[in-house]
Amino acid sequence: MDLKPEYITGAAVILAFACGTPSTADTWLISIDNSTISVAEAGYAWVDLSPEQREYFIQGSDHVNDFTLSLARKDMIIMEIHRLDYLRRSDIAALGNARIRMEASLQVRDSIFADAERSVTAEDIEFFKDHMGRTVWYTSSPGSSFEEICGPSHLPELPRELAVHLDSMNCGEELPLSDGTPIRFDSVVVTDPELVAENLEDSDRVTDLAVQRFSSVRGKADLDRVADSLLLSIDPNVNAESVNHLILHYSGLEELVPGDSVAVSNMGIMTAMDIVQTIEYQSDFFPVKPSDTGWLEWFVDTTLLNEALRQYYEDTYPEEYTELLTERDDWMLGIASDKLFEDEVYSFISVTPELLQNEFDNLAEIPTIPQTRSIQCVNVTSDDVEAYETALALGIGIDPIISRCDFWTFLSEEDPPSNITRPLLREEIPGNRGDEVFAMQPEDTLSWSSLSPLYESYMYMAFRLVKVYPPHEATYEELETDLYQIVMARLMAERTGVWLKEMGEKYSLAVNEDILSTLPSDPSSWTTCE
Amino acid sequence: MRFILVTLVLACVVFASNATTDASFNIGIRTETGGEGFLDELDYFDMEALGSSVYCVGVGFDGTNFWVTDAADVGAVGPNTVWVISGDAAHTVVTSFLQFETSSWGLRDLCCDGTYMFGSQDNTVDIYDIATYTHEGYYTCSAVSPNRAQAWDGTYFYTGSFSETIYQVTWDGVIGSTASYTTWSSSILNGGTYGAAWDAYNDCLWVSTASGDFTLYQLDNAGTLITSHLYSIETAGGCTMGSYSGSADEQLWVLEQGSPDGVRCFETGPLALEQSSWGGIKTLF
Structure with a gap:
């Protein structure tokens, strides 16, 4: 008996049962403003998510519902972004420019280094092996205003003409390169030839080393060459006064002048707003310090360099650049959604002192703040250790030593910082000395402690007690920051709900709950429901 | 068929489970006018929980795994060890092996050139094969002793030790040879140089310090101080660039000589699009 038809029928029945009706995939799941998203389309949206994105929903209590609703709202918010023309807002557009500038310049760098690696030939590797172990010092254009003292440099890693040139010279000799640049060969260190020969026996290692070294040195040189050439062609002029205005702005001393011209080049004007938005963009993944x-x-x-590299990438790799633009546009939607959220949720929220006081008054239980202690801490260098310990043992003469030590000021809560720490919990006392500090008598505020090493035998720390703060019921002031977070979170949730409801009504957002309740729990399978 | 208009009730259901807990109080954009960006911490692993002693001092990255130097000998709690910790999010112990003929604090900071890992306890720099974990030899460098901080930019090594000076080291690749060096920078203001990491993405050198002042230094490609940054590590050991599970690009990892010793990852390069706020909706952007 042939069992195949029964098997197929059974599988089809199971599939149909799992997916609802045979036409489930094409059935609408979400309706927004006269357009719909089908079950299959939602399934594909799920498949396109990263594992981290999927995990976000899976760890919730009802991921099918959460995902569907979030998908619906995302589309609704994109419609609102376009309706309000957020992508053309100057701040959002500047962020978009910052992103494409960074991404394109990275692509240029990667391309240059990849090309450099591909450029390494068998002859290069032989040259490396032949000259390995020779480290040179030389002077370019000696005696002129362009004089440059160079080295130590590993000879085979220098540009080939220069390497061959130096290899043909004696120390102290001066000869011009083919372009006329005079080169003086200053000195050389040659590694023991027997050692070199031993190393060369591992041919694979030396080959890998040569490829790696050539790739790096040529990649850097090519990048420098491209950068210099681009900067020369765009001829940038940085306005020092405008830069200074920006520094003052970031120091809180001046208002921003968005249109202030920070740099002028053949590519156009880079304004203060451009720089501010680029800093804002980079601050998402890089420590910024704009008041410095x-x-x-x-x-x-x-x-400026990255803008020149972006232009270069656009001109040299137009297709790849278009792909970057598409990715940038997707990213900008995310940024625009954040701005929309700021405008529609944050700007409606005001956490007042009255709300915080009310929250405090209605706390079920006032928490207890444990005992804290403030101390003074100093770094004692290894040079002072003996004198310090002697003074401590004799009970005299410690103040002159302390006076030349650095106090720890970064645990101060004062502005400017003092040399007394804020009240610290036992576990916050530096140097693992919490037990020691908390064992001291509260009135013992004059004695300096013994030393303990901070690391190795280079630096030691010592402390003395300043004040003991006994355990107590938390005051409003001590809880204010936490209360703010609690109230803020609640108000945000409330305002977000109201905003999404209004948007849902505006865009007639609907979810086909009947079909939703029949769908399998894995949205990946929604794409194939028949 | 029932058509359900999305209501406030549903909104509250979703936000009760998502948004109220995930909503960031600072939506995505972190720089405010007048503010400074801080090094954001992305990841952390506790070395002592993984079995190390309390004497971890340096860290390197071999392209896949982190190597952490453990000076157990100085506390007489075991031999000096290198711990190899997986670079993925789990950060499990891949293996550990004994440092080659070191004592006291042993190897400090580490750096990798793609084939070898380099570390030093004196005026020589030991060379370990990253594929076999075997000691292949050394090169001599008398710039400082030990050559505590270790970084490599593809052409040059960088080292320094408890001073303001960073040296640029030219090594000819010959195992056993003597490297040449020049003073490259004198910009480490707190004089506590312990670790260094070359950041190709930002074309700069990060220098971690053990001066107990929560300061990390950033030098440009010519050794000039760009600026110093405050971050969460009070007393650092070595540092390295290494991959972070959320990104193809490398981030800065710094060994913390703390309680416990651990390795912290700080964001210095672009991550995948940030999904930071307002729950499920933002997750889909």
Whole structure:
């Protein structure tokens, strides 16, 4: 007997049972403003999620419902973003520009280093092996205003013409390169030839080393060359006064002038707003310090270079650049949704002192703050250890030593920081000395402690007690920050609900709950429901 | 068929489970006017929980796994060890092996050139094969002793030790040879140089310090101080660039000489799109 037809029928029945009716995949699941999302389309949206995104829903109590509703609302919010033309808002557009600038410049860098690796030939590797172990010092354009003292450099890793040139010279000799640049060969260190020969016996290792070294050195040189050429062609001029205005802005001393011209080049004007938004973009993944002159000048220069590299990528790789733009546009929707959320939720919320006081008054139980202690801490260098311990043992002469020590100020809560810490819990006392500090008599505020090493034998710490704060019922002031978080979270949830309800009505958002209740729990299978 | 208009009730159901707990109080954009960005911590693993002693000092990344140096000998609690910890989110112990002929604090910071891991306890830099964990030899560098901080930029090594000076080291690749060096920077203001990591993405050198002042230094590609940053590590050991599970790009990992010793990951490169706020809806963007 052939069992195959029964098997297929059985499987079909199971599939139909699992997926509701045979036409389930094409049935609408979500309806928004006269358009619909089918069960299958929702299934594909699930499949396209990253594992982390899927996990977010799976760990909830009702992931099918949560996912469906979130998908519906996401589409609704995208419609609202387009309706309000958020993508053209100057701040959002500037963020988009910052992103494409960074992504394109990274692509250029990657391409250059990949090309450099591909450029390494068998002849290069032989040259490396032949000259391995020779480290040189040389001077370019000696005696001129362009003089540059170079080295130590591993000879085979230098540009080939220069390497061959130096290899043909004697120390102290000066000869021009083919472009006329005079080179003086200053000195050389040659590794023991027997040692080199021993290393060369492991041919694979040396080959890998050569490829890696050539890739790196050529990649850097090519990148520098491209960057120099691009910067020369765009001829950027940074307006130091505008940079200074920005620093003052970030220091809280001046209002931002968004249209202030920070840099002018052949690519156009880079305004203060452009820089501010680029900093904002980068602050998501990089520590920024815009009130620091050194940091901001470095950042402006880097931004100009990245803009030049972006232009280069657009001109050189137009198709790939278009792909980057598509990715950037998706990203901007996310940014725009955040801005929309700020405008529609945050701007409606006001956490007043009255609300916080009311929250405090209605706490079921006032928490207890455990005992805390403030201390003074100093770093004692290894040079002072003996004198310190002697002074401690004799009970005299410790103050002159303390006076040349650095106090720890970063645990102060004062502005500017003092050399007394804020009240610290036992576990917050530095150097694992919480038990010691908490064992001290409260009135013993003059004695300096013994030393304990901070690390290795380089630096030691010592402390003395300043004040004991006994355990007590928390005051309103001590809980204010926590209360703020609680009230803020509640108000946000309430306002978000109201906003989404209003949006749902505006866009006639509907979910086909009848079909939703019949769908399998794995949305991946929604794509194939027949 | 029943058509359900989405109501406030449903909204509250979803937000009760998602948004109220996941909503960030600072939506995605972290820089406020007048504010400074802080190094965001992405990940952490506790070395002592993984079996190390309390004397971990350095960290390197071999492209897949982290290597952590453990100076158990200094506390007479065991031999000096290198712990190999998986680079994935689980951070489990892959293996551990004894440091080659080290004593006291042994190897400090580590760096990797793609083939070997480098670390030092004196004026030589030991070389370990990252595939076999075997000691392949050393090169000599008399810039400092030990060559405590270790970084590599593809061409040069960088080292320094408890001072403001960072040296650039030229090694010819010959195992057993003597490297040449120059003073590259004198910008580490707290003089507590312990670790270094070359950040190719940002074209800069990060320098971690053990001066107990929560400060990390950032030098440009010429050794000039860009700035210093405050972060959550009071006393650092070594540092390295290494991959983070949320990103293809490398982030900064710093060994914390703390209680317990551990390795913290700080965001210094772009991550995948951030899904930081307002629950399920943002998760889909």
